Amino acid sequence: MHQGIKRALVGAAATLLLTTTAAALPTTANAASTLTNAGFETGGAATATPTGWSTYSAAGQNSASYTEAGGRSGSYRLTHWASTAYKVETYQYLSGLTNGTYTLSAWVRSSGGQNSAYLALRNCGSTEQRTDLPPTPNGAWIHLVTSVKVTGAQCTVSINSDANAGNWLNVDDLTFTSGTTGVTARGVDVSTLKKSEDRGGTYKYANGTTGDALSILKANGANYVRLKVWVNPADGYNDKARVLTMAQRAKALGMGLLIDFHYSDSWADPGKQNKPAAWSGYTLDQLKSAVYNHTYDVLNALKAQGTTADMVQIGNEINAGILWSEGSTSNWGNLAALLTQGANAAKAVSGSTKVALHLANGGDDAGARTFYDNAVARGVPFDLIGLSYYGYWHGALSDLQTTLDDMASRYGKQVFVAETAYAFTLANNDSLENNVAYSSQLVAGYPATQAGQAANLRDVMNVVEAVPNGKGLGVFYWEPTWTAVAGNGWDPTDATSADAWENQALFDYTNKPTGAMAWLNHR
Secondary structure (H helix, E strand, C coil): CCCCCCCCCCCHHHCCCCCCCHHHCCCCCCCECCCCCCCCCCCCCCCECCCCCEEECCCCCHHHEEEEECCCCCCEEEEEECCCCEEEEEEEEEECCCCEEEEEEEEEEECCCCCEEEEEEECCCCCCEEEECCCCCCCCCEEEEEEEEECCCEEEEEEEEEECCCCEEEEEEEEEEECCCCCCEEEEECCCHHHHHHCCCCEECCCCCEECHHHHHHHCCCCEEEEEECCCCCCCCCCHHHHHHHHHHHHHCCCEEEEEECCCCCCCECCECCCCHHHCCCCHHHHHHHHHHHHHHHHHHHHHCCCCCCEEEECCCCCCECCCCCCECCCHHHHHHHHHHHHHHHHHHCCCCEEEEEECCCCCHHHHHHHHHHHHHCCCCCCEEEEECCCCCCCCHHHHHHHHHHHHHHHCCEEEEEEECCCCCCCCCCCCCCCCCCHHHCCCCCCCCHHHHHHHHHHHHHHHHCCHHHCEEEEEEECCCCCCCCCCCCCCCCCCCCCCCHHHCCECCCCCECHHHHHHHCC
C-alpha cells in the first residue's frame, strides 16, 4: 500500500443483551452434550423456537426468532427479524461436557444496523466469549468461530440480537467441538514512525499521558511489528540503518518482527515495481545477485544485533512482479528466479525465519491462484501467504474469506492479512486530501467513526481466525502511527508532502488511541 495516488469483551461495541436476565436464563431445557438441530432442519420452516433450542426475550418478542427456508446448506436457517425493534436470544444448553477448550463454529449473515448481534458462549465456568456478526449486505454467508474454556461440564450456546425495526440476521450450520482458535500475529506496520518522531510527532495513552507509540500499541495488544526496507531512499528513512534501530525497539518490547523488502528506493505496489537507481542498468544475473546480497545484508545485520527477523516478505504487493521489467509476471521464469534468490538469502541467515509472498487485493481469489500456482510450479520456496485487504478497494469481507480459505487449502500454507486499515473520520487534518475522503468510498455497514473503524478491524480479524485448520496466522494494521506531522509525508523526495492517511491511523487527532486499537488484543 502507498500514498501516491473476538471477539468482543464487555464494551460499548458489544453491550450485553438482556443484561439483567441473561445469567438467569433457564438451563434445563434441551440439555445435551452435543448441539441438537444445529442446521435448523428439524421442524421445518416458520418454526418459532426451533426444535432443540430455546428462545428468550424480556419483552415477550419470541416470535422474532424462527426458522425459514433458505439455509446455507439444507433447506432451512435460523432468522432473527421483526417489523419493530426487538431483543431476542436463541440458545441451547449443553451439559455433561468434558472440561476443556471448545470452539463454536457458525455460518452467519446480517443486515447490519443492530445495536448488537453476536454469537456467545456463556455460563461455561469461564469468561463469556462473543463474536460479533459482520454486516453482509451482499447476502453472502460468513464463517465465524469463537472459543471458550469449559470448567463446569456445561455451556450455553447463544445467538443474540438487540435490533432496530427490520434488522435481520441468519445463522446456520453450527458446530461445537473440542479445540481452540485465535490469531497468533496481531501486528502493526510502523514504517513511518521514526520519521514522525524525528519531525515532532507525539503519541498518548487514553488518559492523555504522552508515551512511546510502540509501547502504547503493545499495551493495547500488538505483538508484531512490520517494517519496510527501501534500498537507497531519498530521505534516508526505511533504509537498513533505520530498520535496525526500529527492530531493536520492537524486540526490546518482546514483539515479533516482519521485514518487508520493497526492492526499490520508494513505494513498490501492483502499479509500480521500479528498480533501485543503483540497479537500473543491471542484467538479470546481476539483479539476482543484488536481490540475494541486499536481502542477506539487511537480515544478517538484524541477526548480528540480536533482532533476527521472524518473518520476511520477498517483495511488497507483487501481483505484477518485482524489479520491472525483468521481473514482471510477463516473464515468470525471471520472476521466479528473483524471488527464489530473496527466499534463499533469508533462509541462509536464519532457517527459522518464515518467508512470505505478499499480494494486494485480498478479495481476488482467481488472481491469487494464478500467481501462487505459477510460483509453486516454478519451485519458488515460501512458507506464508500474505494478502492486503482494504474493504473500500478489495471487495466484500466474504471475498476475503473465500481467498484466505482457498489459499490455505490449496497450498497448505498459513495465511495472513499483511495490510488492512479503515477510516475513523472523513475530516482532514493536513494539507493533502485523504485516500478515503468521501462517504461514497466507505464500506456498507462501517461508518467513518471510531466504532466503524473498530468493527472493520474486528471483522477482518474474525475472518482470519476462522480460516480452517488453524491456518489463519494473523493481521497487520497498516501505518497506525502515521498521523498528520509536518515533514512526514508520502513522498520521500519532497519534505513538504503530506500523508493522506491520518484518518486511518489508530491514533486520533488528539494523538490518543482510537477505539479500534483495543482489537489488537484479539486472541
